[in-house]
Amino acid sequence: MSTSFRPHRSGDLHFLKRLNRSAILELIRRSPGLTRADIATHAQLTKATVGTGVQSLLKQGWLREGELQKSSGGRPGRALHLDEQHFAILGAEVGVHGLRLVACTLSGQVLASHHERLSPSSPEMTAELLANLLQTLTQSPALEGYCLLGIGVALPGPVAPKDAVLRMAPNLGWKDVRFLDLLRHHLPQQDGAWLMDNEAKSAAFGEFYFRTGQVPDSLVYVSAGTGIGSGMIEGNQPLLSRGFQGLAGEIGHTVLQPGGLYCHCGNRGCAETLVSGWSIRAALGISEEEGLIEALQPRMHEESVQLTLRRAGEALGILLLNLHHTQNPSELVLGGSLVQLGAPLLDPALSYFAAHQNRLLGTTQQTPLRVIEDSTFVAARGAAAQVLASVIHGPSDLI
Amino acid sequence: MSTSFRPHRSGDLHFLKRLNRSAILELIRRSPGLTRADIATHAQLTKATVGTGVQSLLKQGWLREGELQKSSGGRPGRALHLDEQHFAILGAEVGVHGLRLVACTLSGQVLASHHERLSPSSPEMTAELLANLLQTLTQSPALEGYCLLGIGVALPGPVAPKDAVLRMAPNLGWKDVRFLDLLRHHLPQQDGAWLMDNEAKSAAFGEFYFRTGQVPDSLVYVSAGTGIGSGMIEGNQPLLSRGFQGLAGEIGHTVLQPGGLYCHCGNRGCAETLVSGWSIRAALGISEEEGLIEALQPRMHEESVQLTLRRAGEALGILLLNLHHTQNPSELVLGGSLVQLGAPLLDPALSYFAAHQNRLLGTTQQTPLRVIEDSTFVAARGAAAQVLASVIHGPSDLI
DNA sequence: GCCACTTAGTAAATAGATAAAACTAAGAGG
DNA sequence: CCTCTTAGTTTTATCTATTTACTAAGTGGC
The missing domain is CATH 3.30.420.40 (ATPase, nucleotide binding domain)
Structure with missing residues (x-):
């Protein structure tokens, strides 16, 4: 059964600020090219609040200003887009027949990817190999200059909701594996948000979250x-x-x-x-x-x-x-x-x-x-999407 | 398919205040007898915030102060409870073999109930009968002095998520019924929150929400x-x-x-x-x-x-x-x-x-x-729970 | 009884967020 | 060139939570 004591959400002014910043960022993520005025309308915030929020998101590297919109009898607004050149996220899928890795931008665009075929092996060896492949991926020229937000891993089995344990993976022969711990052991310098989930859930999330x-x-x-x-x-x-x-x-x-x-x-x-x-x-x-x-x-x-x-x-x-x-x-x-x-x-x-x-x-x-005809990287990209969402909506200091 | 443009939540100071008030209220609802200090700990709010929040909830009739707690080497805290004598909620279930009505308090305690056996009839006639029974129920002596928060109705069929339509009820022979509109027609003076849902969902909600x-x-x-x-x-x-x-x-x-x-x-x-x-x-x-x-x-x-x-x-x-x-x-x-x-x-x-x-x-x-051996009033009470939750967490001015 | 200590709760001052209002910027159209 | 309209910023106001200081009310040692 269970039942931790989980109270309802409460918050302070800082929480409110974060909430509004993430709402602004999500709006632009979903509808690239919105102006500050559009955002004020859709998010039900005042122009002033949107103005300061956008300003800080611009400075932090989440957004960039785009072209002027067409005017319809007034000052034209300036389009806002995600800054696709600042942050990147790593995603990986451990599959029965191999490892899949991607690095993608805030909009889900794949900057670099790798598919390594291999037969099932132990959690430890798999983690070490994946760590090495991730390390190689981060050094690819396509990722030059990017700031990494974190790493998401999709796994072929049920993942416990709280304690980040892969309960089992019948087709790998694994049971109760703390895969993130194993992976982190071989990637100690990599910081940011880390998470893991079942591959179908990661894929579901990515297909939803990266849609515009x-x-x-x-x-x-x-x-x-x-x-x-x-x-x-x-x-x-x-x-x-x-x-x-x-x-x-x-x-x-x-x-x-x-x-x-x-x-x-x-x-x-x-x-x-x-x-x-x-x-x-x-x-x-x-x-x-x-x-x-x-x-x-x-x-x-x-x-x-x-x-x-x-x-x-x-x-x-x-x-x-x-x-x-x-x-x-x-x-x-x-x-x-x-x-x-x-x-x-x-x-x-x-x-x-x-x-x-x-x-x-x-x-x-x-x-x-x-x-989806080719779903090779869908779960890996979805795991990256989960990381992105956890940074945008979680207690990160990057936003 | 669908897909309205649904942005993420944003909020102003008033929203924040409401959020914290409802968090306080939910904590006391789940754990009657908590003190202001307990709430400050659990909700991660400061003593001052909890103090003013509790004060306004006391004044509005949501809470009442109880006995002093035992001291463990300091000033004893004062227990807070739901005010069970101020607000009441109406819940009803339209079943295949009859109507079930309850009136309950904030903690889900049933103040009055009624079970009317009848065979399926038209939506209009059922609504009229239910309206009359509700009217009678509100005049029962057990409800004397209570302020009604609203009415929830549980129905034996799928209810569309947005437009409050009972899509169908095969065992009643109904299809696309706006039952709340019919009911409201016969209960024009009754205000507060109105909602309807599928009976299993109402029951699920009540069994969860009214648990302490x-x-x-x-x-x-x-x-x-x-x-x-x-x-x-x-x-x-x-x-x-x-x-x-x-x-x-x-x-x-x-x-x-x-x-x-x-x-x-x-x-x-x-x-x-x-x-x-x-x-x-x-x-x-x-x-x-x-x-x-x-x-x-x-x-x-x-x-x-x-x-x-x-x-x-x-x-x-x-x-x-x-x-x-x-x-x-x-x-x-x-x-x-x-x-x-x-x-x-x-x-x-x-x-x-x-x-x-x-x-x-x-x-x-x-x-x-x-x-549950006797689930006669479970769905009706659950519908009342849904109303209560919508008042506590919705845009009501009662909190 | 006195005093140190602890915890609960309140009051006043402060900080920080959004809102409101005024203002500047920039284009359309006559 | 002027008016109108919309976008965005700046300034000021308002509101909320926090901080700090304080009061209230117990325990326990002496």
Whole structure:
């Protein structure tokens, strides 16, 4: 159960100042080119408050002034943009088949990236390798002159909400790993904000946070790879929920087929027994050593492959529908390596979801579902987004 | 899809004052008897700020001073409590088989209640009847001298998140009903805060908000009645998510049995086809007119009844497990009329959940699950709790 | 009983934030 | 060139929390 004594938010004048500065920064982040006057309108602050806030954000290197706007019968305003040349954030994903690293700007633009294929190894060795790769990345010429805000790490398993422990990673064979501590041991000089989260949650956050213009009210990211995970973001909140034990979003272990096949977790009929990298491998006799996509490419015409993928796709469709009826996000995003299997898997999933989602309400309004073809760096970039948000909204002295 | 332009929170000095006042009030609400000094410690405010805040809350009728605390070598502090004699809140639930009304104090203590059995009728007639019953309730002697903060209404169906529309209530035969507007038409003189929500969400909120002492980090309430719904509250937030179309928590329509029985929503294999008041009636040939519990009581020994309830219970267990793997609350609460069916339904559910919940993490930590035997007024009281929270944290001038 | 010590709570002065009002800047349009 | 409009800054005012000093009210040692 739990239940620390967590009072409601209170604050002093400094807190208020920070709140308003971050609101200004978020507005410009979402809508580059806003003027001070626009911000005053949208944030419900006075011109004076916005003026001083913007001034300090300019000085601190968060913003830069842009061109004059077109006038419509008055003094033209000056556009404000994020300063893309001052701060950068590091993000990394520890995946079952390799490490992915990115460095990106405040807007999420990738300055440098690296993808290192490797087989699962111990937490310690993985942390050491990742530390070295991060060290190399920070020295890349693209990062010259940037000030690093921190490091975010996405991991393939549930992460406990408070104490930064990876509870387990079945496909890596890890259990109760304090990965950040291991990493920090090899990167002692790197300061700033450090955090880690489940990869689907990092990905969800990044897909939400780095979007500009129209932003959905809520978004669920479904990560379909060796396992199936999900993350939800809602209400423009800078943090996203991990659940009590870090199990929030573990939709791969929701039961879809009572009495069905045994899952590696010991339960029967988990969604992952129907749709996941490992269950497809098991069904089609593909070893861990082979790449799933590469192994299946030449066998796509086989009937057993088509049938397996169709069944997996239907299960994925059910998962999407169940998310619709539990979280009901205003947008769904589907990523992960299984997406590369293409139509044989995705068509049944998408058509099941499209056909069933409106039955209950009897409407025709479809929840938009976006499929990310290449999600290689999505989780790593999302982890960087989480770091950025924690700096902007947390107790940092950089803002 | 959606996506209004929703900026991050900003605020002025008045907002800050309100924020601190509500933090103080929430602390005392959760831990009656705290002194000003305790509050200063917990809320991280100075003694002076707490002092002036408490003073104004005393004057406005939110708080009252209590006894002196025991001294431990210094001036004893004075205990602060909610003023239980000044404000009251009305809550109502429109159920399939009747109306439930409560009036409660700031701590959730029920001052007066009423349960009116009736069969489904039109929204207009129901609203008129409820208005009359509320009117009567407000004139009950127990409410003498109380100042009413507002009215909350819980409804048996998805409520759209923004525009206060009951999207549908399958078991009432309603669709797109602006119930508050109908109700207000018959209660024009009643002012204060008005709101409505889905009954499971109201119940979830009330079970969380009116608890004192140790409070769970998150809580999911599962309402098992004619249909199955759920609501989740998390992170001490004063509001709870309805999802984009109001479908969040509609776990009764998650698919548990692909290709299973047809549900009234038109899909197949929804959880409600396995466990719900209507599916149990259908399976055992019990008409809408009879009370389900009353009809089953004498038939409990029949094998078909036992089998039906066992199967329903297993499905309920799967639902609980799936919630565990999607939301992962730190506490589960099970309520609704089906609870009255007792062990034949509950035992399979609870034992399934207990046996399967720890498989993934391999721990022995059990998520506490509380079964509410009599949840008659839980949703109505929860709706009142929502009103109270909206007054405390909203833009009211009462605080 | 006296006195040092401790903690609770209040009062007055101070600091720091946003707001309000006045002002300057800069363009459109007649 | 003048008026009107909008953007942004400066100055002043207001408001809130903090700081500091103080009063209140206990404990415990002597």
